[in-house]
Amino acid sequence: MKPNKENLYTHVTLGITLLSVGFIDIFFNTFLNFNITGFFPSIISYLSPLILGSFGLYFIRIEYSGNKILDAINKNLNSSNSNAILSLIVIFILIKYVPSLLNWFIFDANFLGNTKEDCTGDGACWVFVRVWFNRFMYGMYPDAEQWRINFSFILLLVSIGSIFILPNKFKKYIILFLLFIFPVIALNLISGGIFGLEWIETGAWGGLSLTFIVSAFALIFCFPIGVFLALGRRSDLPAIRYSSIGFIELWRGVPLITVLFMSAVMFPMFLPDGTYMDKLMRVIIAITLFEAAYMAEVVRGGLQALPRGQYDAAKSLGMGYWRMHFLIILPQALKLVIPGIANTFLALVKDTPLIFVVGLLELAGMIGLAKTNPKWLGMATEGYVFAALVFWIICFSMSRYSQNLEKKLSTER
Amino acid sequence: MTNIIQLKNVNKWFDKFQVLKEINLEVKPKEKIVVCGPSGSGKSTLIRCINRLEEHQEGSIVVDGNEISVNTKNIENIRAEVGMVFQQFNLFPHLSILDNCSLAPIWVKKLPKKKAEELAMENLKRVQIEDQAKKFPGQLSGGQQQRAAIARALCMEPKIMLFDEPTSALDPEMIKEVLDVMVDLAKGGMTMIVVTHEMGFAKEVADNMIFMDEGRIVEKAKTNDFFENPKSDRTKLFLSQIL
Numbered sequence: 148m149k150p151n152k153e154n155l156y157t158h159v160t161l162g163i164t165l166l167s168v169g170f171i172d173i174f175f176n177t178f179l180n181f182n183i184t185g186f187f188p189s190i191i192s193y194l195s196p197l198i199l200g201s202f203g204l205y206f207i208r209i210e211y212s213g214n215k216i217l218d219a220i221n222k223n224l225n226s227s228n229s230n231a232i233l234s235l236i237v238i239f240i241l242i243k244y245v246p247s248l249l250n251w252f253i254f255d256a257n258f259l260g261n262t263k264e265d266c267t268g269d270g271a272c273w274v275f276v277r278v279w280f281n282r283f284m285y286g287m288y289p290d291a292e293q294w295r296i297n298f299s300f301i302l303l304l305v306s307i308g309s310i311f312i313l314p315n316k317f318k319k320y321i322i323l324f325l326l327f328i329f330p331v332i333a334l335n336l337i338s339g340g341i342f343g344l345e346w347i348e349t350g351a352w353g354g355l356s357l358t359f360i361v362s363a364f365a366l367i368f369c370f371p372i373g374v375f376l377a378l379g380r381r382s383d384l385p386a387i388r389y390s391s392i393g394f395i396e397l398w399r400g401v402p403l404i405t406v407l408f409m410s411a412v413m414f415p416m417f418l419p420d421g422t423y424m425d426k427l428m429r430v431i432i433a434i435t436l437f438e439a440a441y442m443a444e445v446v447r448g449g450l451q452a453l454p455r456g457q458y459d460a461a462k463s464l465g466m467g468y469w470r471m472h473f474l475i476i477l478p479q480a481l482k483l484v485i486p487g488i489a490n491t492f493l494a495l496v497k498d499t500p501l502i503f504v505v506g507l508l509e510l511a512g513m514i515g516l517a518k519t520n521p522k523w524l525g526m527a528t529e530g531y532v533f534a535a536l537v538f539w540i541i542c543f544s545m546s547r548y549s550q551n552l553e554k555k556l557s558t559e560r
Numbered sequence: 561m562t563n564i565i566q567l568k569n570v571n572k573w574f575d576k577f578q579v580l581k582e583i584n585l586e587v588k589p590k591e592k593i594v595v596c597g598p599s600g601s602g603k604s605t606l607i608r609c610i611n612r613l614e615e616h617q618e619g620s621i622v623v624d625g626n627e628i629s630v631n632t633k634n635i636e637n638i639r640a641e642v643g644m645v646f647q648q649f650n651l652f653p654h655l656s657i658l659d660n661c662s663l664a665p666i667w668v669k670k671l672p673k674k675k676a677e678e679l680a681m682e683n684l685k686r687v688q689i690e691d692q693a694k695k696f697p698g699q700l701s702g703g704q705q706q707r708a709a710i711a712r713a714l715c716m717e718p719k720i721m722l723f724d725e726p727t728s729a730l731d732p733e734m735i736k737e738v739l740d741v742m743v744d745l746a747k748g749g750m751t752m753i754v755v756t757h758e759m760g761f762a763k764e765v766a767d768n769m770i771f772m773d774e775g776r777i778v779e780k781a782k783t784n785d786f787f788e789n790p791k792s793d794r795t796k797l798f799l800s801q802i803l
Contacts, residue, residue: 459613460650464664465640478654558696
């Protein structure tokens with residue numbers, strides 16, 4: 148009776164029948180609230196789709212049947228009993244939960260309207276996000292001046308895009324522009340106070356644009372600082388080595404939230420009287436130094452993975468410390484630790500909401516503020532799901548980019 | 561003729577273990593010396609001391625008139641004049657063969673990029689792998705990689721070449737192609753110190769042989785004398801096992 152090629156048709160018919168009954172069972176259960184196997188004892192009734200399905204899959208498990216579709220199913224979903232059961236469980240979970248999730252997100256959700264009362268469906272109230280969208284993006288930045296943020300952002304996108312389009316000759320100028328000139332332009336444009344632009348204090352900055360500003364500056368600065376700390380930790384000079392170790396261990400040993408708090412409250416005490424440093428600036432410095440300590444350890448991992456022969460070869464060609472590190476050692480070490488660097492960068496972006504402790508509200512902070520508005524109580528779920536979605540899109544693109552970079556730089560074939 | 565390399569009473573310790581004991585050695589320009597001996601006898605350490613990949617603790621090492629000291633600028637200049645070829649090739653895997661060869665001339669000798677690449681191609685032609693110039697080290701066979709490593713060292717136009725067991729990590733078939741390149745180089749008049757177990761190569765090119773054991777130079781002799789009538793018993797034993 149074992150399924151084989153001779154009795155192919157009986158077995159396949161039997162198997163498909165059993166599978167269909169199993170799927171009909173789960174469909175009735177999920178969408179019509181009707182249990183067609185209700186006459187069994189409850190535990191068997193509960194597991195009936197699984198039992199029927201796995202028997203069905205057992206009967207159609209015929210090697211080299213000659214039918215391409217059947218062979219593909221058997222190879223990928225049905226290679227053994229345990230594989231069959233796992234496949235069924237995954238399919239059943241998708242059938243049971245994806246539709247209700249979609250209902251909440253889209254089909255039962257409300258998109259139109261201006262107040263909470265317009266949300267009449269059972270699903271999500273996206274009206275909340277729509278009405279507050281402007282605040283979620285720009286914080287308390289005055290509406291009339293928001294073109295400045297938009298302009299900076301578009302300039303950023305255009306220059307990044309042109310790196311991929313323009314020939315190699317111009318690439319380095321664009322990168323230099325992005326690293327050194329663009330931050331100055333963007334910062335002056337957004338804060339204003341020159342060229343007749345209205346001065347907008349950093350307390351008013353907020354929303355997603357603040358997320359971008361904080362992350363971008365911290366990313367740009369924490370990387371080189373981390374690299375130098377990693378080199379310092381491996382230095383032969385005790386003064387440099389021990390101060391690097393001390394710096395790294397100090398920052399790694401304290402929670403970010405306390406660092407931010409100290410940067411806002413305690414740091415001004417150490418400044419000479421009369422000097423003032425912007426709160427946002429202090430926060431960016433704090434996050435930068437905090438993440439630089441992590442970056443240093445990631446980079447050190449890469450440095451240690453390189454064989455000693457690479458150092459020997461570089462030295463034997465007459466290269467000094469800096470040439471050896473910048474031409475030979477770092478290019479290889481950094482390539483090795485791209486996944487680790489991406490990890491640190493993602494953690495940095497996702498740490499930015501913590502700046503709420505000093506009163507700066509980026510995307511998640513603005514949502515936290517909006518949900519306490521008396522007219523919009525009870526919208527926390529929609530707000531935070533939106534925040535999660537936005538952060539996921541940002542982080543996923545960074546992750547994809549790092550994977551592409553890894554492939555592009557690979558010289559082993 | 562003045563000596564291009566001169567070692568006087570060199571002693572070196574790894575912690576408490578003494579790897580080099582009272583080493584005295586003179587090398588004349590264009591002289592070829594082959595160093596042999598059992599593993600752990602200090603051969604590699606000896607030649608690594610000559611370009612200060614290892615530090616010696618006592619005695620003096622003078623290379624081309626410059627004494628090796630803690631002055632790093634001095635050491636970089638010496639290293640630029642002393643080429644080295646390693647057992648494990650140590651090519652830079654993130655750079656193409658051409659870039660491997662032209663990198664140091666560009667950044668250390670400050671040659672213009674175009675000139676450095678011409679020089680690199682010239683030397684790659686000399687070791688007969690000019691057709692591999694655009695490839696990465698990982699795509700080459702062991703023998704080709706070692707020849708590329710020799711070309712890389714030659715691009716610095718060194719006065720002295722040090723070879724640290726250049727054929728020990730190679731398949732038997734590939735040993736010959738690397739040795740051929742080294743024989744060519746020797747005939748071209750390069751000053752060479754070679755640590756190797758290839759006695760056929762030693763007989764062909766070496767002016768002088770050095771046999772080391774337990775950190776000492778046990779025997780130094782003209783190549784013919786060394787093989788025909790070795791003086792010390794330790795050398796005789798070693799030769800009887802290796803030949």
